[in-house]
Amino acid sequence: MKPKVYITRRLNGRLVKKIEEICDVKMWEEEDVEVPRDILMKEVQEVDGLLCMLTEKIDEELLSGARNLKVVSNMAVGYNNIDITAAKNRGVTVTNTPGVLTETTADLTFTLLMATARRIVESSDYLREGKWETWSPMQLTGQDVHRATLGIIGMGRIGEAVIKRAKGFDMNILYHNRNRKHGIEEELGVVYAGLEELLRDSDFVCVLTPYTSETHHLISEREFSLMKETAVLINTARGGIVDEEALYHALKHRKIWAAGLDVFEQEPVPVDHPLLALPNVVTLPHIGSASIQTRLKMADLAAENLLRALTKQTPKHVVV
Ligand code: GLV
């Protein structure tokens, strides 16, 4: 008998066919609508494998109703949507998709950094709204990126890829990480700093840590008070790492200069969220890995992890 799998979002037909060679597949057919929780709870009751997105909350409640479940394959590198301890206790393998999205996410991180520094969205709106009446000396002036100091919090693969881009702009680079990485200090010429020192000295602070109970609200009121008044915060990791209320106050009262956000504490972020009304915030709808090529690679890798786990081979990327 073929193992049963459930896929929580419509994936491309070619890939689904490949999974169907080995598995009985059911799939939520929508592309832009999340599978409702009650439907997901029901579907997982019988399946051996689940291929899910970061929008699905895989918690104890869901896992306890999934008696046959052997693998949860998350189509994302981050897996804070999954209760890893609960999965481990139940002997459910969890996999993710690192590597394939590293360069694409670094591209977006740097794009957002530059767009925020140079007020690109605000400037475009200014023109379209008919406000452009003349050229003037200090009109829409931003912050220089080149030779500025970049502080990266969380030094993984994406951090390293961001460093390579920053080097092209002659940036000075500080990083903070749970474990100091002497290798990259030598190889890439970056300097380790304590969190406080990094916040104090950086012109751009870039958040790239995983989201865990330890990094929840890592950047809050106190951290903003340490930052420069000209500092720009960039978050392309997870919303919950930054305390949004504290960020709002820091931006509103110009304790920091601007923020570029691809992620939010609640996603989709409500359109009436106070942060969205500030001119010095650039916001994106969680598109870090969103290139056509990379999203196809992530789907392929998620499928491969799933199939390997269901055919007693070791998946490429096992979380637990
Ligand atoms: C996206 O945010 C991911 O974790 O892959």
Ligand code: GLV
């Ligand atoms: C993710 O791939 C990271 O390690 O930063």
